[in-house]
Amino acid sequence: MTQRHHSLRRRTLIKGLTLSAGATMLPPVLSAASTINTRKSKKVLKIAHITDVHIRPELDAPNRFRKCLKDIKKNKVDFFLNGGDTIYAADYDHIDRDRVHEQWAIWKELRSEFSEYEVHSCLGNHDMWWAAPNKQDSMYGKDYAVKQLGIPGRYYSFDKKGWHFIILDSNNDNAGSLDATQRQWLEADFARIAPGSNVLIMSHYPILGANGGKHTDHNYLTNLYYKHKDKKITCLSGHVHLLDRVVYNSVNYFCNGALSGFWWEEGNEHSAGKYWVRETPPGYAVIDLFEDGSVTNTYYSHPY
Numbered sequence: 001m002t003q004r005h006h007s008l009r010r011r012t013l014i015k016g017l018t019l020s021a022g023a024t025m026l027p028p029v030l031s032a033a034s035t036i037n038t039r040k041s042k043k044v045l046k047i048a049h050i051t052d053v054h055i056r057p058e059l060d061a062p063n064r065f066r067k068c069l070k071d072i073k074k075n076k077v078d079f080f081l082n083g084g085d086t087i088y089a090a091d092y093d094h095i096d097r098d099r100v101h102e103q104w105a106i107w108k109e110l111r112s113e114f115s116e117y118e119v120h121s122c123l124g125n126h127d128m129w130w131a132a133p134n135k136q137d138s139m140y141g142k143d144y145a146v147k148q149l150g151i152p153g154r155y156y157s158f159d160k161k162g163w164h165f166i167i168l169d170s171n172n173d174n175a176g177s178l179d180a181t182q183r184q185w186l187e188a189d190f191a192r193i194a195p196g197s198n199v200l201i202m203s204h205y206p207i208l209g210a211n212g213g214k215h216t217d218h219n220y221l222t223n224l225y226y227k228h229k230d231k232k233i234t235c236l237s238g239h240v241h242l243l244d245r246v247v248y249n250s251v252n253y254f255c256n257g258a259l260s261g262f263w264w265e266e267g268n269e270h271s272a273g274k275y276w277v278r279e280t281p282p283g284y285a286v287i288d289l290f291e292d293g294s295v296t297n298t299y300y301s302h303p304y
């Protein structure tokens with residue numbers, strides 16, 4: 001790629017257009033970007049947002065994931081956010097213990113291959129095994145998935161470089177939604193962070209999105225964010241395997257496709273390309289976070 005294309009792309013990113021041809025190091029066929037960065041602010045973090053990895057033994061998915069990982073690492077990200085549906089599926093009635101084991105074992109092996117990075121994950125609807133013989137079974141439900149992902153709980157928050165990160169559990173009644181306990185926790189978490197804070201929130205289901213599948217309690221959440229409109233809030237999601245973005249009350253909502261594309265399969269009659277879900281190719285986002293709370297979200301498709 002020529003230098004001219006490169007600089008064109010930088011300008012495109014800064015203007016916040018949705019489509020641009022070309023890339024920095026990778027060969028994406030599509031790159032969508034958005035920014036609310038209207039003035040020069042210092043970039044403080046660069047993160048990878050992968051979602052809907054749906055890792056499975058079939059279709060050479062583990063090796064295809066390895067190729068993605070190699071590309072993502074070239075972006076020199078500080079850490080990973082993993083948006084859920086890490087494994088293909090544990091949630092269906094016919095799934096047995098061996099199948100659940102098999103999928104998580106692949107994830108653990110792959111995870112060990114980028115153990116130099118922190119990965120902050122959230123639960124996806126396909127990550128839980130509900131068909132265990134009983135609720136006391138050590139592999140039943142959310143606790144087991146939390147353990148496999150190595151996260152502190154089904155929802156949690158942490159701070160890095162002046163940014164507050166909130167990881168939600170969307171998998172409740174009338175999914176996507178928060179349960180009453182989590183609402184209380186979230187309200188308290190918001191209340192304790194300083195006015196004007198920069199906040200990044202990740203959920204599996206989109207809180208708001210252009211393509212459906214959004215949180216059924218989106219009115220509650222948008223209202224809570226409005227109460228905290230002194231803060232600069234950006235939300236990330238997956239679940240629908242589609243790339244879109246919505247801005248509402250100055251909050252950004254980025255739905256960043258799916259790393260697995262069409263669950264690693266070739267697609268169907270609605271796929272605009274091989275492995276795509278409708279018009280969205282398989283891919284991942286690289287997100288720049290700035291000191292002033294602005295963000296740049298760029299989606300890189302991958303050909304694997």
Ligand SMILES: [Zn+2]
Pocket residue numbers: 052054085124239240241
């Ligand atoms: Zn999914």
